[in-house]
Amino acid sequence: MLGLNPGKQLRELNRLIGVQFQATSIQKKMKVKEALDLFSSFYKGKTQKDQLIDMLGLGEKLNVHFEDLSGGWKQRVTLALATLHKPELLFLDEPSMGLDPHARREMWEMIRTLRGHGSTIVVTTHYMEEAEKLCDRVAMIYSGELKALNTPDALLDDVATHYLAFDSERMSYEYLLTLSDVVRVEKEKGDFKVFSENLQHTAYQIFTYCHDENIELKNFKFERGSLDDLFVQYLEKEKTG
Amino acid sequence: MNTVMKLANLETKMFFRDRLSVFWTFLFPVVMIWLFGSMFSGDMAGPFTFAEVFIPSWIGVNIVTTSFFTLGTVLAGYRETGVLRRYQSTPLQPWKILAAHTVQGTVIFIISAILLMVFGMVMYDLQAPMYIGSTLLALFISILAFFPFALFVTSLAKNTQSAAAISSLFLNLMLFLSGATFPIEMMPTVLQYVAKVLPLYYVIQLLRGTWNEAPISEFGLEVGILLGIAVVSIVLASRYFRWSDQ
Known part of the structure; x- marks a missing residue:
């Protein structure tokens, strides 16, 4: 992956990838600001923390404890934590799970912006609409087997x-x-x-x-x-x- | 190192944001000392005063609470809610997380120990430890034995609730049977043997001894046993450490 062997060069690889897990949390009593600071310190060089705060509108929530955020805001924070270091490869596991329709559209907008910045993004989702609107290529996997892989347009031409x-x-x-x-x-x-x-x-x-x-x-x-x-x-x- | 201190600092801050853990760690021992003091402080059998016996004991008990609750149960919770898994996908090395939590646990323990000592000095005319260097060394060895021991034991738990249950079991067992609260001499012979199986017994012997009687060099057996526990539990804790339950 990215020219590195995940078995042997995991740490080097972890510098280049970002992962947003499904439904995991950070420490309940950690403030948004503190989480961004802490995760920034894991990476060498300057991170895009300030740009992300602007882009995701986190400014007003910087002093709020993670446990007091709504589902949509939690997703934004964990998305920010996964993308601080401008990862070349970003994994998002069900990024819009549990979001209301408005928050989901906003999440899509953010993912599009991140794609515009040049990251390769792998999104896992159960919502076909999400795959259709968001992805350049779609892979359909059922019971562990790849059933289809193509651009959404080509798949729809079936x-x-x-x-x-x-x-x-x-x-x-x-x-x-x-x-x-x-x-x-x-x-x-x-x-x-x-x-x-x-x-x-x-x-x-x-x-x-x-x-x-x-x-x-x-x-x-x-x-x-x-x-x-x-x-x-x-x-x-x-x-x- | 920068990251370790940053994380330790954050974890310490978050500890103080949780009122319940502040109460159990800092105030509960003081309240217990005060309660026991109002019952026993006049009529102690033996050569030592109430405070000379019980303040070092409760400082020992606080090593147990810090290891099992501040460290063990919290990390079990982090494992359950995916906090550790999220760390795992960053370049942060595992030892830094453990180091940060050890630093945080030590800081919180030191605060609680100072609180108990000052309370003893103000209320019960407690004297500072007779062999202060020995007492500090004894504390260091006790932490070295108990932190990894608690990390190992709580890592066997599937979730926060069972980690807390295991921790409470160990704490109560040691609280009542290792001589911290009830004098061993008053117990039936069988229980006296049980006491000597519990690691807290040796911590308490060591702390009381260096505080009131003799330097640490006189307590070879206790030091040896605690160092043994330290080595075994460091090995076990690092071998069985897990990032997540999957």
Whole structure:
């Protein structure tokens, strides 16, 4: 890793990497300021402590004990501790776990800024949306096996994740299944999802059918599946063999 | 070295931010001395006054509380909550963490010892130790034996609660059976033998002896046993030290 052997040169390696663990804490009674000072002293040379305080808005919390911070602020502090020394490689384990939607977006913004500074960042997450929005490359790992590795765009281009979505009261589920390109149809009350190998042709068939049968279609959309769908698809492929 | 002192300084500050640990470490022993004093101070059997017997004993007890609670239980908590694991991903060397906690423990112990001694001098006309160099050396040897001993024992615990339970067990056993609070001579013969198995017994013999009677050179047996405990527990503590429970 980074030209070093983790077994033999762990200390040298630890100077170059940063790790933000999931749900670990620092000493409860330690002030934010003290934690930043202490961790700065572990590294040679000047750290980017002051820039991080600005960037993460930690200024107002410097004298607060770690145990009195909210979840979002704790994550910011531990993110700061992991990045003080401008690590070349930064590991973030579920960085937005337990954050409210607003705090999560802010966390993403910070991670993007850090990426902009030139660090390679490895993020572990259960939120597919997070992977999709944040990452240049996504690896899907299930029960210890690598299932997919590519850019989010390339992963999303995978055929089976594309579908047509529409609402209709009277649309026939059975008819949709008879169409030649259709792979799978999901129906929940009046909401349909039609997975097809040829979306345009299937759309044409559906529209013709509805026109002839005088069936009303609402909210017709060409949908690109999310990484969520892709993940489920890999799992199902696995189950069916 | 800079990092060791910085960490020791921070840990000491954080200790004082926790009111409960301040009470148990500093005030509880003084209150106990005061309680025992109001019961026994008039009628001591033997050649020594109440303070000459009990102040050195409680200074010894404080070595136990510092080792088990200020060091052992706190580090078990750090192991459980991932504080140590976070250190592990930085260039900080492990020995510096242990060194910092040892310095912090020693500082807190010294404060508590001075507090007890001054209390004894003011309330019970206690004299300063007869062989002050010997007493200091005795304290050093006792710390050397007890700090790693407590670190080893509490590192066997899975979490803070069980570390605290183990610590309380050891503290109470030693408190009542090693002659710190009840004179050994008053105990049944069986318990007198039990007392001699507990390391605190030797600490107390050494502290009382150098305070009131003779220089440390007269206490070869006690010094030997404590140094033995020190060597064994330093080996055990470093071999079984863990950063996390995974």
